[in-house]
Amino acid sequence: METLLRNDFTSYYGLPVASGILKKATNLSYFELKDDVNLIYPNNGDGIAKYKNTNSLLVNMLNYEAFIDTLPQSFCQNRKKCDLIVYTDSPQYFLLNELTDTLPKYVDSFINSYGLQQGKREKAISQLKSSLFDLMAVSTIRTFSDGFDEKRCCFFNKKPNAPSVIIAVLAFNRLNTISQNGLQMSNPEMEVFGFSLYEYSGDQSLSLSQPLK
Numbered sequence: 001m002e003t004l005l006r007n008d009f010t011s012y013y014g015l016p017v018a019s020g021i022l023k024k025a026t027n028l029s030y031f032e033l034k035d036d037v038n039l040i041y042p043n044n045g046d047g048i049a050k051y052k053n054t055n056s057l058l059v060n061m062l063n064y065e066a067f068i069d070t071l072p073q074s075f076c077q078n079r080k081k082c083d084l085i086v087y088t089d090s091p092q093y094f095l096l097n098e099l100t101d102t103l104p105k106y107v108d109s110f111i112n113s114y115g116l117q118q119g120k121r122e123k124a125i126s127q128l129k130s131s132l133f134d135l136m137a138v139s140t141i142r143t144f145s146d147g148f149d150e151k152r153c154c155f156f157n158k159k160p161n162a163p164s165v166i167i168a169v170l171a172f173n174r175l176n177t178i179s180q181n182g183l184q185m186s187n188p189e190m191e192v193f194g195f196s197l198y199e200y201s202g203d204q205s206l207s208l209s210q211p212l213k
Contacts, residue, residue: 001060001087004141005067012138015071022063025089027056033156035065035083035099048099049084049156050205057208058089064096064131080130087148093208094148096131096195098124101158121155125197128153129189136193151195152206153187160202181207 006018024039031040032047039061041047053059062085068076084097102120132153136142145151182200190197200206 001085001141001144002062004138004144005062005064008140009135009138010071013075015075018067018070020070021067023060025058025060027053027058029053029056031059033061033084033086033097033099035063039063039084048101048158049097049154050200050203052205052207052209054207054209057092059086059093059208060089061086079134080127081134082124082127082131082153088208091147092149094145094151095206096128096135096153097156098128098154099156099158100124120157121199124155125153125187128155128197129187132190132193132195142193146194151193153190153195153197154182154206155197155199157199157201181205 002021002023005021010016010018022037022039026040028040028042030044030053031042031051032044033039033049033051034041034047044050051059063083064085065081065083068079068081082096082098084099086095086097087093100120136145182198182204185197185199187197198206
C-alpha cells in the first residue's frame with residue numbers, strides 16, 4: 001500500500017512521486033493508535049483508536065494525513081483527509097481511521113457564540129468519505145482494497161459518547177455488542193465501494209478477531 005500511495009496515487013493525480021511515508025506495523029494482541037510519529041501505543045489510554053488483535057495478525061498503519069500534507073499545496077490545500085490507513089498483512093481488514101479526543105457535546109452539531117457549528121462526527125464522516133473517494137479513484141488501490149474481506153471507515157473518539165448515541169430503534173439485546181464493538185451506521189456512498197461506516201468511543205474497540213462477513 002505504501003508503494004501504491006507513493007507511485008500510483010501521485011501518478012493518477014499528476015503529482016511528483018512522494019518521498020517518505022510514515023509506516024509502522026505491530027502484531028500486539030492489544031494496541032492503540034494516535035496520528036503522530038509513534039502511531040502505535042501498547043498501553044490502555046495512551047492512544048485514541050483501540051484495537052483488539054487476539055489472533056496476533058500483523059497490522060500495518062500508514063499516516064495518510066501526513067502523506068497528503070507532503071504533496072504540492074495546490075493539491076492538498078483544503079483537501080479533506082482522514083488520519084490513518086490500517087490494514088492487515090493477510091487479506092482480512094482494510095480500514096480508514098479518523099481519530100479525535102472530543103467532549104461528547106461537540107460530537108453532534110452544537111451552538112456557540114459564532115452560531116451553529118458542525119459536530120465532529122459529521123466532520124469525521126466527511127473526511128473519511130473524501131479520503132475513500134480519492135483512494136478508490138486510483139484503480140490499483142481499489143483493486144488492492146477489494147482483496148480484503150472486511151473494509152471499514154472508522155471514526156474513533158477517545159471520550160465516551162452521551163447515551164443518546166444509542167438510538168431507540170436498536171434492539172435491547174444488542175446493546176452489549178454495540179458497547180464493546182462500536183456502532184455501525186448507514187452510509188450508502190461508502191457502501192458503494194464495499195466499505196461500512198463505524199463509530200467507536202470511550203472504551204469501545206475494534207476487534208480484529210470478530211467474525212468476518
